[in-house]
Amino acid sequence: MQDVERLKQRIPLLDYLRQHHWTAHATGQQEFVGLCPLHHDHRPSFYVNARKNLFYCHGCGRGGDLIRFVELSQHLSFCQSVALLQRQLAAPRVGAVLEQAAAFYRLQLHRHPEAAQYLERRGLRDAALIEELGIGYAPGGNLRRHLTAQGYSLDQLLDTGLINQHGRDTFCRRVIFPCWQDDQMVNLYGRSIGAAFPHRLLPRPKGGLFAWGSVCLFSTVILVEGLFDLAVLWQAGFRNTTCAIGTRLTPAQFTQLCDPPHRFVYIVFDQDENHAGQQASHQLAERLQSAGTKPYIVQLPPGHDPNSYWAAGATAADFAARLTEAQPL
Numbered sequence: 001m002q003d004v005e006r007l008k009q010r011i012p013l014l015d016y017l018r019q020h021h022w023t024a025h026a027t028g029q030q031e032f033v034g035l036c037p038l039h040h041d042h043r044p045s046f047y048v049n050a051r052k053n054l055f056y057c058h059g060c061g062r063g064g065d066l067i068r069f070v071e072l073s074q075h076l077s078f079c080q081s082v083a084l085l086q087r088q089l090a091a092p093r094v095g096a097v098l099e100q101a102a103a104f105y106r107l108q109l110h111r112h113p114e115a116a117q118y119l120e121r122r123g124l125r126d127a128a129l130i131e132e133l134g135i136g137y138a139p140g141g142n143l144r145r146h147l148t149a150q151g152y153s154l155d156q157l158l159d160t161g162l163i164n165q166h167g168r169d170t171f172c173r174r175v176i177f178p179c180w181q182d183d184q185m186v187n188l189y190g191r192s193i194g195a196a197f198p199h200r201l202l203p204r205p206k207g208g209l210f211a212w213g214s215v216c217l218f219s220t221v222i223l224v225e226g227l228f229d230l231a232v233l234w235q236a237g238f239r240n241t242t243c244a245i246g247t248r249l250t251p252a253q254f255t256q257l258c259d260p261p262h263r264f265v266y267i268v269f270d271q272d273e274n275h276a277g278q279q280a281s282h283q284l285a286e287r288l289q290s291a292g293t294k295p296y297i298v299q300l301p302p303g304h305d306p307n308s309y310w311a312a313g314a315t316a317a318d319f320a321a322r323l324t325e326a327q328p329l
């Protein structure tokens, strides 16, 4: 219960409402009135007392505190509402820690020749692009010390997933790509350069489609599986490439692709031996088509993904030809 009181102090009801675009005018020193966000209101009947941190609506007769407001407006239970608000409070903090970690990893990239060699081998050579994507390197074993020295507590680091339950760095010998959502860093993706399992995200939401803020402006979009695929395509000038990190789109990522509808989506997943990529492309294309977009499935030579296709010597013209040959569903 103490937590709930603290939560209400840290997110004053009036601030919360204003963040959610509630407009009001003052009727007293600490009292505000505006249209009720909870019912179809024509005359302002929703009152907020900022000192008591409470609301009451004379139209629908509902009132209470911040948690009650979230319950009513989001149709959540008490516990769900508290959890939602706690997540909102934590999100910018986690973002700040991730940004610190990503900055540290960026510095490491230039100190570890094995990382630069790995990028070179994957065909990623454009220094400006490496910088733009914020690519870094996690050698492992030194992040915890660095962030602790910056004043972060072990709890905070455990919270982000950067440090595992054994107190060790989660990422070890991995090339790191930061993942953004809107203006907030929400996750880090680490590609192993050694024998460990190749792909790893922190145990947090992976966020929306990669770089969607810029890619969404194109009416034709290329969707790839991995961030190295994206990086080589950006390097070759295909800036309309995005990535879902894997073949399975989250509902939010799917919605991004379909809004606005009628977008052309070129799916370029891996051409694996076991046909998993082809199957995933086909299923996704069907769903995209039913949602109103125009999907195309791009065929690469057997065994290739866009990254390996490039590393094997393909050019922008070769890839453009693959796009032209792509078949609609």
Ligand SMILES: [Zn+2]
Pocket: 036, 037, 038, 039, 041, 046, 057, 058, 059, 060, 061, 062
């Ligand atoms: Zn009301």
